[in-house]
Amino acid sequence: MARKIGSRYTAHQILGRGSAGTVWLGEGPEGPVAIKLLREDLASDQELVGRFVQERTALLGLEHPHIVTVRDLVVDGNDLALVMDLVRGTDLRTRLDRERRLPPEAAVAITADVADGLAAAHAAGVVHRDVKPENILLDMRGPLGPGGSHRALLTDFGVAKLIDTPRRTRATKIIGTPDYLAPEIVEGLPPRASVDIYALATVLYELLAGFTPFGGGHPGAVLRRHVTETVVPLPGIPDELWQLLVQCLAKAPASRLRASELGARLRELLPLLAGMPPLDVDESGGDHPDDESAETADAASGDAADRGGREPSAGPARDGAAGRRRGAVPLVPGARPTGSHRDTHTSMRVPAPDELAGPAHGTARAPRASGAPRPGSARNRATARRRRIAVGAGAVALLAAIGVGTWLATDGDDTGMGPQDTRNSAPDTP
Known part of the structure; x- marks a missing residue:
């Protein structure tokens, strides 16, 4: 059923639902558009509406081949919406759901595209703050790039910042998607451009391995791993690529590359990766021990009232017998709407230093041969x-x-x- 969005746009069909709102296929004066209609409770927040209007100029000024252009911001009664270019294709999460992991050449090409888009945004003073596969769209209309990759575009600029109002999060809260949060955000520092580099490196790791380096289990456990644990080399990739990943996943923000440097360095590596198949790493990489999650549950989530105030999410969903987790919020026609397996804009208490204390040189998850049980997993515990x-x-x-x-x-x-x-047996002699 069609509905009017402001005076210039009409929403015709729901493309997907996310924690912040619903994405519609719409029509505007210049043709088809994607309309992200924020939730009604967000639209009724006058502080958020004011911030929405303040961000209008910055968001409308972001134009780059690897950024989904925001055409308009609509404030009309209970409607709060971002009107964006319509990308004919799918999102990166949907492709990961289908293929599990990508060939290194395609993974690096996609990441380089996103890095170029971030470089333009950072130069304009805009930090994305929620880089993840759900927010990376693949344009299926243009020619194929290295490794058969489609042109990648980053979307949802400004949504995390709009939701992260002081009244909504307070000084003791953090907003973001746990798997991709930089350590400095977990420690309560303000987000700078370097948080996007950390998140993008996490995405690249996920494209190569099929799982994120610190994800799995309760969000509190994920937060602690970002601060205390390190990753180990992925098998079968050139050392130059691994060193680049390590640098961009550094705990210290100053140690990471800038977006423009990352994009250039990744493109230099493409010839080394030509023809490489997807990595052969453990399929159960997303699992983490339940006991570790339980240990940090209360520390990171806060009390029941805090959990009750968390932004709603579709929650975990399983994809048949394979047990793959779904998680797309498609902004494009033809992409299936699925629930996110990683909470988006999750509000959590900033853990205290003693709660973040862990092994000084811990390793998050060591990739190993396919079929071998992961240390601490249910299968490993049963074997033990x-x-x-x-x-x-x-x-x-x-x-x-x-x-x-x-x-x-x-x-x-x-x-x-x-x-x-x-x-x-001789008798004793006297």
């Missing part, structure tokens, strides 16, 4: 439990055998020399 039972049974059998042997020896002493007794 069976091993302990087997060892225990062997020990009982050994003790039983020793007991029987001892009994036989003692019984022989009580009844005189047996056939195997070789002791000296």
Whole structure:
């Protein structure tokens, strides 16, 4: 059913739903558009509406081949909407759901496109703050790039900042998607351009490995890993690419590359990656031990009231027997609307320093051969439990055998020399 959005636009069909609102296929004076209609509770927040109007000039001024252009911002009664260019294609999350991981050449080409878009935004003073596969669109209309990749465009500029109002988050809250949050955000520092570099490096890691380096389990556990744990090399990629990833995933913001440098360095690596197949790493990379999640649940989430105020999300969804997690908010026609497996704009208490304390040189998740159980996973714990039972049974059998042997020896002493007794039997001499 069609609905009017302001005086110039008409929304015809829902393309997807996200934690911040609903995306519609719409029509405007210049043709088809994508309209992101924010939730009614956000539209009724006068502070947010004021910020929305303040950000209008900055958002409308972002124009780049790798940024989805914001054409208009609409404030009309209960409607608060961003009107954007319509991209004919799909989003990166949908492609990951289908392929699990991408060939390195395609992964690097897509990441380089997004880095170029971020460079333009950062030069204009705009920080995205929510870089993730759901917010990266793939334009299917143009020619294919390196590794068969489609041109990538970054969307949803300004949404995280609009929602992150002081009244909504206060000084003790953080806003973002846990898997992609830079350590300085977890520690309560203001977001700078370097947080987008960290998030984009996390996306690249996910494109190569099929899972994020610090994700899995309760959001609180994810936050702690960003601060305390390091990643290990992915098997089968050139060392130059790995060193680039390590630099952009550095805990210290100043150690990371700028977006323009990252884009240029990635494109220099493309010839090394030509023809490489997707990496052969463990398919269960997204799992993390439940006990670690439980340990940090209360520390990172705050009390029940805080959890009740979290932005709604579709929650985890499983894709059939394969157990793949879904999570797209498509802004394009033809992309299936699915629920995000990673909370978007999740409001959480900033953990105290002692709550973030962990192993000084911990490793987040070491990729290993496909089929091998991950340390700490349910499969690994079950294997260890069976091993302990087997060892225990062997020990009982050994003790039983020793007991029987001892009994036989003692019984022989009580009844005189047996056939195997070789002791000296001569009578004692006075």
